[in-house]
Amino acid sequence: MLSLRALNRATLARQHLLRRADLSAEALIEHLVGLQAQAPHAPYFGFWCRLKDFRAAELSQLLTERKVVRIxxxxxxxxxxxARDCLELRPITQVVFDRAVNLPNVDLAALAKAGRDLVEEKPRTNKEIGELLAPLWPDHPxxxxxxxIRDSLPLVQVPPRGLWGSSGQTRTTTAEHxxxxxxxxxxxxxxxxLRYLNAFGxxxxxxxxxxxxxxxxxxxFAQLDLRTFRDDQGRELFDLPDAPRPPEDTPAPVRLLAPFDNLLLSHADRTRVLSDEHRKIVITQNGLVSGTVLVDGFVRGAWKFDQARDTAAITVRPFVRFTKKVSGAVEAEAHDLLAAAAPTATPTVRFAQAGA
Structure with a gap:
């Protein structure tokens, strides 16, 4: 049996959220089997809460050197x-995209070839792709x-998309190109x-x-040599035999999780870190996911980063009343994040009124 707290601590250990890791950004990306990245800068916050010495320039360089991709x-x-995981995982997940394609009376192979020719000629926006294909398939918007095309081809978003401090339209080309x-x-x-269990089990x-x-x-799963457990709901859990499973009373420090952090999105039952009550606040109906505050390993608040020309602020919204000790730890973590994300700006940490 694994209690909820034991399950929580095991997952936090895999995610490097019990103690920051001394790893490169590329090594962490591979260990976590990727970071969800709809918001271009969200992964940077994911690194700051997991690594001992992360600099935004390190990830930006990996993107420009094509060692890491957004896909x-x-x-x-x-x-x-x-890059390695892109080439290995994208073919496996193609079935997800195949389910989404719905263009009746269209030769999808011919459409995919036309789209590939366009984006491999040069990276293009979705709008450009649609407009260039429209004369060939005038019956479809x-x-x-x-x-x-996005569902049929493995399209990577090319820089400057995803670079820290940069912005621009999303332009894509194929991963192979x-x-x-x-x-x-x-x-x-x-x-x-196996890699999923290593990072999320x-x-x-x-x-x-x-x-x-x-x-x-x-x-x-049946073909793998795995240990099995039961959670407090009686569900069967699988894990790697030698994976870390710390005692349930292992201390868990305050952490500011990134918006769209995969820790909150990678289990059918998310209560190991996020209660059903708070999930309705953190994850909106249109799929937006707030940055969250972990207290004792569980989501107990949300946070938002704002930056103007000379100032940077983090606003924390507690879902429960924080003790003075917890408030101090959250404030210290927020100031450390501001120092890394906006080193030349005047930092401010604000607390909104507590309550879900």
Whole structure:
């Protein structure tokens, strides 16, 4: 049996949230099997709460050197992946995108070839792709055509998208063209499941399917040499035999999780870190996910980063009343984040009124 707190501590240990890791940004990306990255700068906050000595320039350099890419993958959402994982995982998750394609009376192979020719000629925006394809398929809206290309091809978002301190339209080209290498011809679903458990376990089959968007994984789990547990609801959990599972009374420091952090999105049952009550506040109906405050390992508030020309602020919204000790720890963590994210700005940490 694993209690809720034991499950919480095991997951935090895998996520490097019990203590910051002495790893490179690229190593952390591969350990976590990517970071969800709809918001261009969200992954940077994910690194700051997990690494001992992270600088934004390190990740920006990985993107410009094509060692890391921004690409829609697990769950059909944009992730930050290493180049190696992009080529290995994107073919596995293609089934997620195949379910989304809905263009009747269109030769999808011909459409994909036309789209590939366009984006490999030069990176293009979705609007440009749709407008250029519209004369060939006039019976379909340009937006539908560009979305079909996004679902049919492994499109990476090229810099300056995702660079710290930069902005610009989202332009894409194919992963093969950008990285100069083909996608994996025989990607291993078993390896993907093992890596998921290493980063997010212990977990149920449903958890792994929720994280990846790939269904039918029970057979894969059955082929693996795994330890099994039960949670306090009686569900069967699987884990790597030698993975860390700290005692449930292991201290968990305050952490400011990034917006869209995969810790909150990679299990069918998220109560190991996020209660059902607070989930309704953190994750909106249109899919936005707030930055959150972990207190004793569980989400107990939300936070928001704002920057003007000479100032930077973090506003913390507690969901419960913080003790003086917890407030001090949250404020210290927020100031450290501001010093890393906006070193030349005047920092401010504000607390909104407590309450869910």
């Amino acid at each position: 829609a993958a697990m769950r059909g959402t944009v992730h930050l992946l290493s 340009p937006e539908s055509l560009s979305m079909a 950008w990285l100069g290498r083909p996608l994996a011809s025989a990607p291993s679903v078993r390896a993907m499941v 212990p977990a149920t089959v449903a958890d792994a399917q929720k994280w990846s968007g790939v269904m039918g994984l029970r057979e894969v």
